[in-house]
Amino acid sequence: MNDQQLLRYSRHILLDDIDIEGQEKLLAAHAVIIGAGGLGSPAALYLASAGVGTITLVDNDTVDLTNLQRQTLHTSDRIGQAKVASAKIALTQINPDINIICVSERADQTRLDALIFGTDVVLDCSDNFATRHAVNRACVSHKVPLVSGAAIQFDGQISVFDPRSATSPCYACLFPPDRAFEEVQCSTMGVFAPLVGIIGSMQAAEALKLIVGIGSSLAGQLLMLDGRTMEWSRMGVGRDVNCPVCGGH
Numbered sequence: 001m002n003d004q005q006l007l008r009y010s011r012h013i014l015l016d017d018i019d020i021e022g023q024e025k026l027l028a029a030h031a032v033i034i035g036a037g038g039l040g041s042p043a044a045l046y047l048a049s050a051g052v053g054t055i056t057l058v059d060n061d062t063v064d065l066t067n068l069q070r071q072t073l074h075t076s077d078r079i080g081q082a083k084v085a086s087a088k089i090a091l092t093q094i095n096p097d098i099n100i101i102c103v104s105e106r107a108d109q110t111r112l113d114a115l116i117f118g119t120d121v122v123l124d125c126s127d128n129f130a131t132r133h134a135v136n137r138a139c140v141s142h143k144v145p146l147v148s149g150a151a152i153q154f155d156g157q158i159s160v161f162d163p164r165s166a167t168s169p170c171y172a173c174l175f176p177p178d179r180a181f182e183e184v185q186c187s188t189m190g191v192f193a194p195l196v197g198i199i200g201s202m203q204a205a206e207a208l209k210l211i212v213g214i215g216s217s218l219a220g221q222l223l224m225l226d227g228r229t230m231e232w233s234r235m236g237v238g239r240d241v242n243c244p245v246c247g248g249h
Contacts, residue, residue, distance in 0.1 A: 001027070005097070009051050022212040023051060029211045030054040032116055034107075034135050035125035036083040037061070038196030039149045039203065041073040043123050046204035048091040052211070054099040055091070056115060057084045060106040070193040112138040121207045124148045125200065129175065133245075136171035139163060140246045145217070146171065147206045149199045154192050154227035156199040159237065160206050160218040163246060168219040169237050172245040195227045 001009070001024065012018045012026075031052050033040050036059040047055055061083050063074045071083075078086040084102035091100050107115060116122055116138040124135045124146060132148065139146040145162040148171055162168040202223075209215050222235045241247055 005051070008095075008097075012050065017214040018212055022214070025212050026051045026208065027053045029121070030056070030119045031207055031211075032056045032058065032119050032122045033125055034058050034112075034122065034131065035127065036071075036073060036087045037067065037125065037127065038070045038191065039125035039151060039200040040087070040123070041071045042197045042200035043125055043149075043204045043207070044073060044087060044091060045094065046201060047123075047207060048095045048098055048100075050204075050208055051095065052098065052208075054101065056101040056103060056119070057087050058103040058105070058107050058115065059083045059087075060104060070191065070196050072197070107134075109134050109137065113141065116144055117142045119144055121210050122146045123203050123207055124171075125203065129177075132171060132175075133177045136161065137245055140170050145210050145219075147203045147210070147218075149203045151195045151199050152191055153189055154195060156195050156225040156227065157222060158199055158202050158206070158218060159222045160210070162210075162217060162219040165219060167239060169239040170243060170246040173240040173243045174222065174237050176240075177244065192227050195225070198225065198227075 009023045012023050013020055029052050031047055033044050036057050063079050063081050063083055063086050065079055067074055073087045073090045082104040084104045088100045088102055112134055122139050122144055124132055126132055136146060140163045143163045147160050149158045161170045206217055210217055220237055222237050224233045
């Protein structure tokens, strides 16, 4: 690291669990963020400010006025821009030394496989089950840890699915792809603005821990937040040996 980087990341370097060695791991890391909206905004901002060297942003949407209530990557003067382009402006202003790769498309399974292969961590900040399952399949296939978050109305949840571990479940163990789940959108149900900030920031924290190798992750656990009372609940999640995605791995 040069002198400017030592200053920029000094508060991380002061932490014994991170130090210079851990910060260098962050600088060398490649994270993929699926979704540059409510969850992706705080997640990307914290990964960029923490010095994750390469961040790939995947989102096919454009900035809309209704996004600005909670999607802190974007601003009024960037309405109409591709979200990944708007996000790159914000992230580069915070940290011009990192590499931001913009993928302005709705990535299919083949594309996700290519984007996720060889990376260090994936943050699923999407808002639909089809994308979540496609991202999960790619992560299981390439043994890349997945940090999954969701938020709607006043309810949020977060978990980690780490296919590098023989005991860690995958997203499909918790939400089987052949089971019908109600698809709810914030465009019709609403979402409490700070809730996505809380969950997205926690996704960033879990991703940074995984990259550096500190603490214990949320693998095998599902944390759920009731935003009305700010009460957390925790549920254990086991691996399904008959899971159609990870059962044979």
